[in-house]
Amino acid sequence: MTHPTPAGTPAPDSTAAAAVLRLTDVTLRLGTGQQQVTALDGVGLSVAPGRFLAVTGPSGSGKSSLLAVAGGLQTPTRGSVHVAGVDLTTLKEHQRTAHRRHHIGYVFQHANLLASLTAREQLLLPAHVAGRLDAAARRRADELLDAVGMTARADRRPHQLSGGERQRVGLARALLLAPEVLLVDEPTSALDRARAREIVELLAQQTRAHRTATVMVTHDTEILDAADHVLVMRDGRLT
């Protein structure tokens, strides 16, 4: 499915006023001395509610660094990162963690599931932590498990799941609380073609339904058409 940009709709770099995620002139240097790498080099990015942005580009071009900075997991060397109106770079660590919990969902490439919890419990845990574990959250967990094709395996723990199944649980977990900003790293890397298509359509549909600002990093060129915009990262710069 293609979602072309309707005439008059601002491009990602011109929606600054409405943006719920906004990176301004972000540079990230990693390592020290001779080993130092400029992972991000003056990156600007704005994503408005309800927009689905895909970022692609060669290995090592800075895509994961972009998500880490946007999600407040890494502090840039220079520049600002506004999420829901607050510059993450000005916050103390505990404030940043709290802000992240309230506003950002993060889907890691390797799901980062807790070994002792079943698939359903993985989804319910963030709702529990947020004090929102009610009947509606349980219903939504079951709906999302169904949407990612995991209903039959909802009571399994991570070691009883395949890599692709874990990846789908990780995505459903991030969607449960319908975050304002959703950052997704390679959501289809362990999935077959048909499943990859279903998953990216689910992301597009949830982005619209909950007015989420979604940024998906991917190497998978076959799923790019589900996004509203595609940007390419090269040598730490977005084009």
Ligand SMILES: Nc1ncnc2c1ncn2[C@@H]1O[C@H](COP(=O)(O)OP(=O)(O)OP(=O)(O)O)[C@@H](O)[C@H]1O
């Ligand atoms: N901890 C680190 N210390 C030094 N350099 C690092 C560190 N982490 C990443 N880099 C370098 O920063 C650059 C950007 O890495 P990043 O992981 O953001 O790229 P990527 O586009 O996500 O790559 P891939 O598609 O392979 O996951 C690369 O040159 C990488 O080698």
